[in-house]
Amino acid sequence: MTLARRLALFWLPAYAAFYVLFLYAPVLLLPLFSVNDSATPTLPLAGFTLRWYSQLAGNQEMINAAWNSLRVGVSAAVLSTLLGICGARALTRYRFAGQRPMGALIMAPLILPEIIVGVSLLLVLLSFGMSLSLVTVTLGHVLICVPYSMVVLMSGFEGFDRSLEEASADLGESAFGTFRRVTLPMVAPAILSSLLVSFTISLDEFIIAFFLSGPDPTLPIYIFGQLRFAARLPAVLALGTIMLVASFLLVTIAEILRRRAARRTHTSGGLFV
């Protein structure tokens, strides 16, 4: 066996396995220590317990934060998906002057440091005398969710067979009827996928919320505040575990939906490619 073949057949897969382990091990420590019967996350494990989870259930401060996150997340998801639909449809369906610079600005939050986005929004909102609240957090979250919505929706819209819409119009459907009976069913999975992805991003987002939130904290802000108290770490780990599971489920469903949308319009690529 040549060196190159050994590399391809053994070392590369072995490296891939190690890499996945490196990616997952730190993340999986949270669930592990969230059921560990000890006030500090140390080895060896002390035994199984669910008391950190039951502590959470009675924590009104945490429940309020969760409620805030839910409201911000749903609003941000709906708004960024609506804006994403406009942008993605415009960029995939039409050719127009200024398309590239406009697209670049819309996608810019993907590459800008989040602190720059947060600080500049903060400065403008305060200069205009707006007080910080969940509304300002939502405004910021929409900004950073739109690029992701665009990616998901463009993969659903691209390759969309326009002759189907034309056929529907030729057969006498109104513009709205065509949209409702032809366009919408084809792109519905992509839209749902965009909603889920944006919600997940908003739910997990910390920096923008850190700068733009007023007296009402979102869940990551609440967690950040709790990190100062060592004694509350296990409860934070339990909460973190719940958020991990939620993110995982939402993203998995979003990816399944996106693939279904891409299959319908016969394209590939998107969130993960």
Place this chain on the structure above:
Amino acid sequence: MTATADNARSQLAGTGAGRPLLHSEQAKGLALVSPTFLYAFVLLLLPILVVVAHSFWTQDYLTIDRTFTLENYRLALTEPIYQDLLLRSIFISVTVSIVTVILAYPIAYFISFHGGPHKNLWLFIIMVPFWTSYLLRVMSWKVILGYQGVLNTGLMGVGIIDEPSSALLYNTTAVVITLTHAWAAFAILPIFVSLEKVDRSLLEAARDLGDGPVRSFLRVTLPLSLPGVIAALLIVMIPTVGDYVTPRLVGGTDGVMIANAIQAQFGRAANWPLGAALSVTTMVAVSLVAATVVIGIRTLARAFR
């Protein structure tokens, strides 16, 4: 395919009696993109311009003195503390981006060339941790590297060390490790995409012409995937320079970065113009460094070909 059809159609529309049609395509496109564009324009571009404007002004107790000055930039560039923080942030972001890309390349290569029918599954597996909360991932590194953390207690349990080491947490290395982990998935995608575009028949040609696997990798695959490598470097380098959470949670005093100073100016210190100047300086500096790295890689690639 569709794009060509669209082009053909718009060209048809342009050449025939359909001038208004072309015009209306322009108008429809602009109308449809405008809500999204205006949102980004009002809440991103304008605010950034406002930050730039502030960086030339002065904080006068509670109000802003709007006479033009370069004092903030003088402070940002000459105060030793800001110099240190800026250099350290650049150093950390460059290190993290290079390490991340080097670690990510073999995975992207493996998935692209040996992923078989499971390419999408592999990508999904690698992307999932990225979708979990960034704050939580940094927090787990704090749990791992801490004085009473998993690594210390684990190593003591196995008997490799006798007492916990305090060298693991609260330093630059901890920041680099955490950021490398956090951005791993982001580097894989662009490299994977560029590897997918490598025409496999070129590799066959190289082999037929007598190149071994190593030579054909160095002379065909690697140069062709360079755009992906460069994109990956930038995608990691630019956002990490302004990272706030990681230095705050695992950096200690030794690992503080420029974002922490920027945050302080907008928080406790309440000197917006200085914070603005620090932000602008950071962005300009990281752009210059990124440009240098890109040009360096391209020159290197040409020299080797």
